[in-house]
Amino acid sequence: MPKQSKKKSKSSSQTTSEKASEPAKPKELPASLKEHEESETSIKRKVKKLANYLKEAKHVVIYTGAGISTSAQLSDYRGPKGVWTAMEYGVEEYEGVEIEQAVPTYCHYAITHLVKKDYVKYVVSTNVDGLHNVEYCNKCDKEYLRGFDVSKNEKDWTKHFTGRKCECGGRLKDNIIHFDEDLPEKDFDQAMDHSKKGDFALVLGTSMKVTPSCEFPLEVLDNKGMMCIVNLQKTEYDRLATVRIFGKTDLFMQLLMTELEEEENVDTSFDALQVINID
Numbered sequence: 406m407p408k409q410s411k412k413k414s415k416s417s418s419q420t421t422s423e424k425a426s427e428p429a430k431p432k433e434l435p436a437s438l439k440e441h442e443e444s445e446t447s448i449k450r451k452v453k454k455l456a457n458y459l460k461e462a463k464h465v466v467i468y469t470g471a472g473i474s475t476s477a478q479l480s481d482y483r484g485p486k487g488v489w490t491a492m493e494y495g496v497e498e499y500e501g502v503e504i505e506q507a508v509p510t511y512c513h514y515a516i517t518h519l520v521k522k523d524y525v526k527y528v529v530s531t532n533v534d535g536l537h538n539v540e541y542c543n544k545c546d547k548e549y550l551r552g553f554d555v556s557k558n559e560k561d562w563t564k565h566f567t568g569r570k571c572e573c574g575g576r577l578k579d580n581i582i583h584f585d586e587d588l589p590e591k592d593f594d595q596a597m598d599h600s601k602k603g604d605f606a607l608v609l610g611t612s613m614k615v616t617p618s619c620e621f622p623l624e625v626l627d628n629k630g631m632m633c634i635v636n637l638q639k640t641e642y643d644r645l646a647t648v649r650i651f652g653k654t655d656l657f658m659q660l661l662m663t664e665l666e667e668e669e670n671v672d673t674s675f676d677a678l679q680v681i682n683i684d
Contacts (some may be wrong), residue, residue: 440637441651448652449660455633455648456664459524462605462630467519468622469530472610472636473512473654512609514673515658522667527599531611531618540567544575555579588617600624606632610654613640 459465519525540555541548549555555567555577565578582588588596596618600606606622613619613634622632622642631647634640635657643649650657662668 441639442637442653443651445656445660448650448657451648451650452657452660452664456661458605458631458633458647459607459661459665464599464602465519465525465605465607466599466603466621466625467516467525467528468606468608468611468618469516469528470609470611470613470636471531472612473510473516475610509673510655511671511673512654512658514671515662516609518662518667518671522670524665525607526602527595529596529600529618529621531615539580540569540577541580542571542573542575543578545571545573547571547573548580549577593617596621597624601628603628604630606630608632608634608636608646609657610636611640612636612638613642 516525516528520528539548539550549571555569565581567577567579569577571577587593600621601624603625606625608622611619613622613636619642623645626632626645632642632645633648633650634643634646635650635652635654637651637653659668662671
């Protein structure tokens with residue numbers, strides 16, 4: 406009997422060990438994280454209406470999230486394979502490319518074109534892609550655009566110092582806002598000012614869950630303006646949208662440029678950071 410007892414105990418121990426080493430099964434994603442995509446025909450119909458609104462609007466403000474960069478193979482945060490989704494639900498995170506290798510998407514180029522053509526007065530973004538090339542002086546505020554990730558060698562990312570110095574002798578800092586950090590007062594005030602002036606809010610590729618950024622478009626509504634939301638996931642503000650589109654932002658922008666008769670004028674031949682970086 407003692408021998409049998411020992412063998413049984415060993416077998417039980419092995420089974421427990423094997424179970425412990427097995428990766429945890431991913432949790433089922435809640436409905437709020439699941440993506441929905443309507444037909445191109447449906448999107449075209451809504452874009453036609455939206456184009457008329459944009460032509461009549463006096464102060465259009467665009468609000469962007471990580472969803473406008475996923476086609477550049479950059480991960481988002483709250484998509485089905487986003488960074489926070491992977492951490493919370495155990496799903497496999499989308500790896501994509503390193504941020505230094507990313508190139509602008511069609512949506513980026515179209516937004517740039519709309520600003521140049523004065524359809525859009527201001528853009529508010531929660532994205533960090535592009536900011537990794539920017540550093541500024543904490544003394545004179547001079548901004549530097551680099552051809553590399555300025556934060557790569559930071560000893561303490563919470564302090565933002567990059568280890569380089571400005572011509573004036575001041576220390577250079579990155580321009581990235583991490584989670585739980587406040588927006589710079591100047592940027593916050595500008596976003597709020599334009600939102601209060603806005604008569605049309607175009608919200609692209611964001612789940613609208615990060616405050617205070619998600620609250621800026623509501624200022625446009627308070628000003629009796631309209632709002633269009635383009636995102637694959639539902640948001641808690643969908644019921645307030647004048648136009649709600651479940652679709653990819655690149656396709657949406659291509660259809661919008663066509664409707665505005667601007668598709669042939671959108672310049673996709675350059676990367677602004679590569680053109681103007683100075684070091």
